[in-house]
Amino acid sequence: MTTHGSEGMGIQQDANFPFSFSSAINLPGFNLGLAEMLDEADDFLFVMDPQGRVLSFKARNGSGLSLFTPSRLMVRDMMPIRARQKFVQALDQVTNGNRFAMFEAMLMLPEKGAAWYEFRLFPTIDHHLVLFIWNINDYKNISSTISNIPFSIEKMIKGWSHALYLRDFETEDHTRRVVTMTMRLAARLGVPEQEMLHLRRGGELHDIGKIAIPDRILLKSGALDEEEWRVMHRHPIIAIDLLTSVPHLGRSLEIPRSHHEKWDGSGYPDGLTGEHIPLSARIFAFADVYDALTSDRPYRRAWSQVDALQYIRKQSGRHFDPSIMPVFIDMLSGG
Known part of the structure; x- marks a missing residue:
């Protein structure tokens, strides 16, 4: 099975959105500012x-x-x-x-x-x-x-998060869940407190590169074909292009760039292996894939926790860092 975080989600629409202009936007006289x-x-x-x-x-x-x-x-x-x-x-x-x-x-x-x-x-x-x-x-x-630099960074992050949410209506809940799970796992692994801020910011921005993916791919209701995956695989580099000009993000960019890398080197965009993958991205990958597996998709139903954890165990040393594996399994098993 191919797993790619929240990729390939379909658009959700609210038919009851209370806009008085919604029925008038295509009329010749429509001139609302x-x-x-x-x-x-x-x-x-x-x-x-x-x-x-x-x-x-x-x-x-x-x-x-x-x-x-x-x-x-x-x-x-x-x-x-x-x-x-x-x-x-x-x-x-x-x-x-x-x-x-x-x-x-x-x-x-x-x-x-x-x-x-x-x-x-x-x-x-x-x-x-x-x-x-x-x-x-x-x-x-x-x-x-x-005058507060951290405050300005939080505003920048919040704005991009809101924008991505409107590009792909499903991303906000996914991001909230994976950030929470990543922070829990990092705490169990003894990640220093000063690094937790980078983890949170990186998790919040992890899919921001999808903001530039065409609608026909980003909002497709079915599974992506090979050409569409090639386009989707560009989103980590797009994220870095967007975010490198933002001052003081620094280590927070590790997750947006490297959260699709795999332990055996078969991931993207850089084909990194083992501990060459930043620790933050290795931690985040567990939460991202688990949430993808246990969430409904237009083309498949959500997996059970048992099936998802079994899949993740099998990917130890392939997709995932084997030293983190038992800590993640223990955390999700109630240990």
Whole structure:
């Protein structure tokens, strides 16, 4: 069996998402601006062609999620003038080779009033553009009173996590579970306290490279074919491309890059073997694969804990570090 963490998950849609504009987006007279739309949603994620024409967009309102496919929206036309100018500059940066561009803007919403939003723009592998917009009022309120580098890193991580959640609606719960399990396993292994922060951050960012995977692969409801796996296998390197410019992440990048490496050298992207694989990634691999096996997929039902642990035992010395194996099995067996 091939196991790849949370890869190959299908999209989940909420048919009851309470948008008053949901039935109007394809009408000729539809002209809602971004401010009006943000009055009804917390976050937006637009997938666009290279000219900025919207191919689809997703929105989150509390726990409600929905996907829309309008036919005639241009993102720049929806934005207030100041945000539009910044968007055009960001578009130029990405078009000229930047891995992503980011800016902030205060928007005046008709109902909610003044609010700060962050915009992150980045390309996908198939040359589409993705624009993620999220409310950062809470972060602006705190940053106006303190100057805190760790706080800025947490904001960066939270933003990417929200964006990936809107790209693939299943990832948030998976990430929460695997981070919790990784931290438990690391504690049992006696990982020093100062390293635990890197483990948590790395776990939260482990699949962030999937944000640039084309929808036809990322959201496919069935198993991926060989060509699609080749594309999916690029996500660890994409993650590093996105995150290396973020100051002070350092060791936290070990998991995003190396969590698909295998003890026997058959993993990716670098084909590392044994203890050449960072310890953090070796620990994380147990949680990632276990969660994948015990979660439903569109093409198979979740495995039982017994079957999942039996599979993981068989992969000792192949996929997994054999010295960590008994600690993980004992932890999940209630020891």
